[in-house]
Amino acid sequence: MNKIDAKMNGPVPSLETIGHLASTMKVELSTRFLEHFSEQLYSSPQKAFEELISNSWDAGADFVDVRISPQLSNPDATMCILDNGASMDEDGLRDLWHIAFSPKRDNPIQHGRSVVGKFGIGKLATYVLASRLTFICKASDGKIRRVTMDYGNIDRQKGLKADRLISDLELEIFEATDADVKLALAVAEGGEVLLDLISNGLKVDLSDADQASEFGGVKAELTRPKKDTWTLVVLSGLKPTGQALKLHVLRRMLEAALPFGSEMLIRVNGSRLFSSKTDFPVVK
Template identity: 25%
Template sequence: MSKKDYSFNPKARLLLQLGDQLIRNEAVAIFELVKNCYDANANYALVSFYDINKPEEGTIIIEDDGDGMDLDIIENVWMQPGTDYKEKIYQENKDNKEYSKRLPIGEKGIGRFGAYKLGNTIEIVTKKKESKNEIYFKIDWSNLIDINYLADISVEVEERKPKYFLIKIKVALVL
């Protein structure tokens, strides 16, 4: 008999399953994305629907004036499902009466996967207020079906001169 250590090696389709099974319906998916705006200390969030009766052309845009994300947050929070980032913020500040920002309400990090309930493609444009550049990336969730393991997923993230001045999450509808 021999012993060997094994590591979990999650399949890429796990992300799709999370979004599909943990998010009940399209309304909950939108609510999860709006909760992200709240957690980013946004004063407003605007949800716009365009051509949603045309599955190949439908678009949902969620705009807010929240804190935005930088490359560090993209890499170490957004791209790490299950992170405890919001929980740490909550624990550090829950009793601090002088904390000027809201305590986060999102906790599981599944809101981003709820976008899959709305369509196959998500585009993110985000900018920290103090930054000169914005961050852009696009994910086609339907491609994850063809990728074997989570570790094999690659997302090209671009830092560029601003084209937008608000955070925009564009979800292309494919029903």
């Protein structure tokens, strides 16, 4: 189904609306903490976006596909990150939104590799980028679940009081089907590519000779579940900071900061990234 066909057949669900309600969870969040943490530490949209790639690394992913709308000022523009990491079941999603809590803190090795995040707050960097943050996850139990954080709702509550602890924020956990995901991706930016990747199990070839090792380092033996798990993160309702993201700056930042080669392959709008470190001679 293409975009035209979808419109002719009536309303089509978006990636942030798919599924049927399965359960709910309570989230406590200080509006002042959210504002200071995200806006002060992540004034760069590229740096805020990088946190999502770090989450893919921590999930044991060795393949990440990023799709960013070419015109970020468009109202329907999105940023999507798909990875083949371990993903999250319902308990994992509850842990995700247990603010300032992270199981990584007491276990710095996850899925066979050292993790980046330890404090459970990096995802809040996305507050500066978008009004809505959606996680769509296929966990090892085979179920597809969706959770959407509406930052716009937090902004409306924040307006009532400058420093407010929102303790009655309720997030809904939805269960979706493969058909739901397929229908929603049919009208999403880069959706056809993402759907093809999901359908084929997000398999990736990391055997390239020039990228086969991290300068002699030993490749981590990943221990994540091998049941076609995946996570799709969608940023929508982009804020001015999100609209200011520069794709070439993001590519350069990711190439300089993250592991590549035999550890993880990253593509941004179809272009594979290569570590900038390969431009330097190996001294030892």
